[in-house]
Amino acid sequence: MRTNPNIIVTGTPGVGKSSHCEVLARDHGLRHISINEVVKERECHAGWDDELKSWIVDEDKLLDSLEEEVKDGGCLIDWHACDVFPKSWIDLVIVIRCNSTILYDRLVARGYSGQKLEENMDAEIMEVLLAEAREAYDQEIIVELQSDTADDIDSNIERIDTWIVNWKKDHADAND
Numbered sequence: 001m002r003t004n005p006n007i008i009v010t011g012t013p014g015v016g017k018s019s020h021c022e023v024l025a026r027d028h029g030l031r032h033i034s035i036n037e038v039v040k041e042r043e044c045h046a047g048w049d050d051e052l053k054s055w056i057v058d059e060d061k062l063l064d065s066l067e068e069e070v071k072d073g074g075c076l077i078d079w080h081a082c083d084v085f086p087k088s089w090i091d092l093v094i095v096i097r098c099n100s101t102i103l104y105d106r107l108v109a110r111g112y113s114g115q116k117l118e119e120n121m122d123a124e125i126m127e128v129l130l131a132e133a134r135e136a137y138d139q140e141i142i143v144e145l146q147s148d149t150a151d152d153i154d155s156n157i158e159r160i161d162t163w164i165v166n167w168k169k170d171h172a173d174a175n176d
């Protein structure tokens with residue numbers, strides 16, 4: 001039984017996943033696992049895709065590499081995809097959303113253009129990550145949070161804080 005929850009923080013690139021994870025990791029001592037970094041550093045890939053300019057993720061290697069860490073709980077899994085992680089690992093799925101005009105400006109500021117920009121914008125507008133989460137996990141563990149402004153981050157963190165406290169309380173009761 002985990003005494004700390006495992007939380008997926010997902011959403012289109014640029015919506016604010018890392019910004020939320022950094023605060024949650026700092027305030028709750030949760031482990032921020034950036035899957036992009038894990039894939040690169042632990043070589044959980046089958047090479048580099050030159051067209052997409054990204055690693056070709058080997059999902060089996062990725063899951064093998066995370067299994068031990070996740071078993072103990074307390075992980076924040078930060079990635080733009082969520083349905084690869086087994087249901088049994090996950091206690092909460094946070095789907096971060098962003099207004100499309102704001103997201104456009106953020107991605108342009110990062111240097112995205114052409115097809116890459118278009119594909120990410122389409123993904124956000126079409127709610128691709130939300131649909132993926134809804135297909136893969138129980139509806140009651142999925143939370144959709146807006147991240148357009150700094151105030152949104154503050155109120156989202158407050159909401160997640162409350163959820164974590166309640167989760168720990170419920171699980172302490174269950175373990176008694």
Ligand SMILES: Nc1ncnc2c1ncn2[C@@H]1O[C@H](COP(=O)(O)OP(=O)(O)OP(=O)(O)O)[C@@H](O)[C@H]1O
Pocket residue numbers: 011012013014015016017018019020079080106147148149150151152153
């Ligand atoms: N709610 C917000 N208000 C203002 N700026 C924000 C907000 N959320 C994120 N940002 C800014 O948008 C940019 C992208 O944020 P961040 O890196 O957290 O996104 P991400 O979803 O983790 O992206 P990726 O998937 O590419 O890692 C950063 O410059 C960050 O400061």
